[in-house]
Amino acid sequence: MKTVIRVGMSTCGLAAGAQATYRALAAAIHSRGLPVTLQATGCVGACHREPLVEVAQNGASILYGPVTPAEVNALLDLHFGAATPSPASDWLVSRHADRRDYPFLGKQVKVTTQLCGVIDPHSLDDYLAHDGYQALRQALTMTPGQVIQAVKDARLRGRGGAGFPTGVKWEIGHRQPGARKFLICNADEGDPGAFMDRTMIEGDPHRLLEGMLIAAHAIGASRGYIYIRAEYPLAVKALHEAIDQGRRYGVIGQNILGSGLDFDFVIKEGAGAFVCGEETALMRSIEGFRGMPTMRPPYPSEHGLWGAPTNINNVETYASVPSILLNGPGWYSGMGTARSGGTKAFALAGAIQNSGLVEIPIGLTLREMIYDIGGGCRDGKAFKAVQLGGPSGGCIPAELLDTRIDYEDLRATGAIMGSGGMIVADETTCMVDIARYFLTFTQDESCGKCIPCRVGTRKLLNTLTAITQGRATQADVDKLAGLCNTIHKASLCGLGQTAPNPVLTTMRYFGHEYRAHVEEHVCPAGSCTFNGNTIDRG
Amino acid sequence: MLERIFVLPSQQRNVTMASKNGTLPPKHVYRGDPLAEPPPPELAAILAPHRGEPDALITALEEIQRHYGYLGKNHLQYVARELGFPLARVFGVATFYNLFRFAPPGKYQVRVCRGTACHVNHSDEILHALSDHLGVGVDETTPDNRFTLQVVACMGACSLAPVVVVNEETLGRMTADKAWAALEHLGEEGEDA
Numbered sequence: 012m013k014t015v016i017r018v019g020m021s022t023c024g025l026a027a028g029a030q031a032t033y034r035a036l037a038a039a040i041h042s043r044g045l046p047v048t049l050q051a052t053g054c055v056g057a058c059h060r061e062p063l064v065e066v067a068q069n070g071a072s073i074l075y076g077p078v079t080p081a082e083v084n085a086l087l088d089l090h091f092g093a094a095t096p097s098p099a100s101d102w103l104v105s106r107h108a109d110r111r112d113y114p115f116l117g118k119q120v121k122v123t124t125q126l127c128g129v130i131d132p133h134s135l136d137d138y139l140a141h142d143g144y145q146a147l148r149q150a151l152t153m154t155p156g157q158v159i160q161a162v163k164d165a166r167l168r169g170r171g172g173a174g175f176p177t178g179v180k181w182e183i184g185h186r187q188p189g190a191r192k193f194l195i196c197n198a199d200e201g202d203p204g205a206f207m208d209r210t211m212i213e214g215d216p217h218r219l220l221e222g223m224l225i226a227a228h229a230i231g232a233s234r235g236y237i238y239i240r241a242e243y244p245l246a247v248k249a250l251h252e253a254i255d256q257g258r259r260y261g262v263i264g265q266n267i268l269g270s271g272l273d274f275d276f277v278i279k280e281g282a283g284a285f286v287c288g289e290e291t292a293l294m295r296s297i298e299g300f301r302g303m304p305t306m307r308p309p310y311p312s313e314h315g316l317w318g319a320p321t322n323i324n325n326v327e328t329y330a331s332v333p334s335i336l337l338n339g340p341g342w343y344s345g346m347g348t349a350r351s352g353g354t355k356a357f358a359l360a361g362a363i364q365n366s367g368l369v370e371i372p373i374g375l376t377l378r379e380m381i382y383d384i385g386g387g388c389r390d391g392k393a394f395k396a397v398q399l400g401g402p403s404g405g406c407i408p409a410e411l412l413d414t415r416i417d418y419e420d421l422r423a424t425g426a427i428m429g430s431g432g433m434i435v436a437d438e439t440t441c442m443v444d445i446a447r448y449f450l451t452f453t454q455d456e457s458c459g460k461c462i463p464c465r466v467g468t469r470k471l472l473n474t475l476t477a478i479t480q481g482r483a484t485q486a487d488v489d490k491l492a493g494l495c496n497t498i499h500k501a502s503l504c505g506l507g508q509t510a511p512n513p514v515l516t517t518m519r520y521f522g523h524e525y526r527a528h529v530e531e532h533v534c535p536a537g538s539c540t541f542n543g544n545t546i547d548r549g
Numbered sequence: 550m551l552e553r554i555f556v557l558p559s560q561q562r563n564v565t566m567a568s569k570n571g572t573l574p575p576k577h578v579y580r581g582d583p584l585a586e587p588p589p590p591e592l593a594a595i596l597a598p599h600r601g602e603p604d605a606l607i608t609a610l611e612e613i614q615r616h617y618g619y620l621g622k623n624h625l626q627y628v629a630r631e632l633g634f635p636l637a638r639v640f641g642v643a644t645f646y647n648l649f650r651f652a653p654p655g656k657y658q659v660r661v662c663r664g665t666a667c668h669v670n671h672s673d674e675i676l677h678a679l680s681d682h683l684g685v686g687v688d689e690t691t692p693d694n695r696f697t698l699q700v701v702a703c704m705g706a707c708s709l710a711p712v713v714v715v716n717e718e719t720l721g722r723m724t725a726d727k728a729w730a731a732l733e734h735l736g737e738e739g740e741d742a
């Protein structure tokens with residue numbers, strides 16, 4: 012049997028130098044005349060060991076990383092040299108196909124990311140060989156009501172942050188009168204520090220398309236917009252390619268698979284505005300206007316793009332659906348908690364040993380995530396906090412690491428599940444500075460339409476900056492809570508309503524750091540400088 | 550520079566009326582204004598497929614910027630006239646989104662990531678070091694037009710933080726020294742872009 016060698020070539024792989032490794036492998040395989048198929052795949056998620064190379068030979072699969080171009084020959088010697096393979100070197104990641112010997116991968120349960128790093132994302136045949144478009148075929152034999160019931164039974168909830176039950180949303184969409192309905196996939200991934208959607212689209216673009224096609228059948232929509240950030244050129248390219256392939260294969264376009272369903276896709280590239288991740292702003296942006304949010308209700312399901320009923324879901328939400336239909340809602344809901352079924356992908360990054368893309372059953376604890384999978388903090392530093400949900404989320408301290416990763420449990424801590432960004436901060440990170448960092452971001456990204464958000468975030472930022480520069484008093488800190496409350500209650504959209512979360516959670520769990528800044532003019536983490544001319548970090 | 554765009558009342562009125570009627574704008578000849586000329590062929594080719602599309606504005610601006618590297622005053626005027634949008638709307642949209650820039654960038658666009666993962670991995674130190682080395686601030690271009698320094702909210706390569714992107718190439722696990730070493734000799738004599 013031919014040996015297959017796979018190189019992870021997603022954005023993260025390329026940033027780690029995978030292109031050079033791939034070229035070196037190709038050259039070495041050619042010059043040695045080896046019977047090897049070399050494949051470029053997406054990312055298996057173990058980004059901290061990139062560039063990753065998998066050698067699949069005689070039914071075994073061994074994963075190596077990081078593999079630099081200089082190590083390519085040694086790697087090929089292991090498999091094709093005279094000696095028996097004994098890769099004792101520190102670049103062996105895992106020698107078992109199920110990766111049980113590498114906890115970072117072995118402890119995960121992959122559903123939406125199951126083919127990332129496994130198949131060639133540019134090959135429709137690869138996807139088809141792994142049950143690709145089987146779920147769509149099955150859905151087309153079901154009534155829309157049956158599909159919606161399956162999604163409800165699976166207890167799938169929106170993965171874009173708010174966690175609204177997806178089956179319920181689809182049912183509302185299905186009930187809307189009229190033939191002109193739209194789907195939107197929210198691939199804006201605005202949380203700075205998150206890359207779940209990018210990894211999924213780069214590694215397995217057809218899964219998203221299949222999920223949207225199933226939704227189109229359930230809701231009765233005729234066109235789907237994928238709103239994706241322009242910062243993800245590889246993902247945009249992968250989608251264009253996959254849509255072309257799908258058209259030729261007959262799952263996109265007129266009379267799909269002979270079922271009478273007509274559906275086509277339009278890709279819209281975002282232009283760098285965080286607020287456009289918010290659904291009403293996103294729709295304005297697709298229509299070609301400034302991305303300004305509007306009041307809800309009316310909700311997009313009833314009154315969306317150009318006034319037509321529009322179902323909007325996150326990438327991961329749609330991508331979960333094919334597996335739900337193939338394996339049954341019971342299988343999916345069995346993996347989660349009582350209120351939320353299934354798995355959730357997280358982008359684990361920051362000061363963590365094993366950073367990368369992690370997919371876990373909902374209900375695992377943060378401790379399992381950070382220590383068993385993530386391997387704890389880097390360089391032996393002490394863990395301080397984990398930040399979930401980006402600028403809308405909060406920081407959770409070490410005492411609360413036994414919290415389960417679940418929409419309600421996380422909300423009780425003041426943080427949110429969010430879309431999956433999970434940034435670990437160690438003892439060198441100042442928590443006041445983290446709050447200031449997020450406010451710099453939200454203040455900059457506030458669209459300016461409503462005053463509580465536009466002026467309030469600026470005031471918050473000014474106070475936080477003053478604290479980190481040693482210019483503030485305890486009275487200033489005391490005023491923060493009231494200001495947060497006003498912004499939360501009075502802002503028009505989710506951006507403003509959630510902007511105080513990073514401030515509120517850091518004040519709640521790291522109040523002593525605020526006090527140290529204003530009372531003693533010291534930064535416990537040693538990161539703020541108090542000489543009055545700290546630099547504006549844009 | 551861009552305020553001067555608004556000194557085109559006659560054109561703006563015509564364009565607005567045309568778009569309200571939902572028809573393409575009539576071909577006006579503006580005596581003495583640069584738009585008396587038809588758009589240059591390259592720009593015309595970018596705009597042609599978008600005629601009559603109500604949602605094409607952002608896509609068209611993105612394509613123009615991809616081609617020219619920035620949005621010039623003329624580009625915005627042509628977009629308004631050729632696609633039938635009020636100039637005020639074209640200007641409003643272009644200035645709303647972070648992606649768009651209104652001055653030609655240097656040969657190398659250096660983007661330092663300021664996302665959360667990069668922030669906790671001290672990407673601010675890289676930004677300051679590069680700013681010092683290049684002698685320019687954020688969104689500025691070096692006098693020799695080699696480098697434009699920019700910040701970006703996140704490139705989605707957070708697991709390799711801190712990240713610096715030079716044109717299309719993403720460099721992971723950067724330090725201030727490694728980043729400067731990668732840039733220092735770019736575009737010097739004998740170097741090929």
Ligand SMILES: Cc1cc2nc3c(=O)[nH]c(=O)nc-3n(C[C@H](O)[C@H](O)[C@H](O)COP(=O)(O)O)c2cc1C
Pocket residue numbers: 168169170171172173174175197198199200201202285286287288289290291323324325326328430504505506
């Ligand atoms: C400021 C702001 C930014 C958001 N950014 C995103 C985003 O990047 N991706 C996303 O899927 N949802 C984002 N959302 C949530 C969307 O508004 C919407 O709830 C979601 O796309 C619905 O899909 P779901 O039900 O599948 O989660 C954002 C919301 C707000 C208020």
Ligand code: FES
Pocket residue numbers: 203204205662663664665666667668702703704705706707708710711712
């Ligand atoms: S935070 Fe820098 S790449 Fe995501």
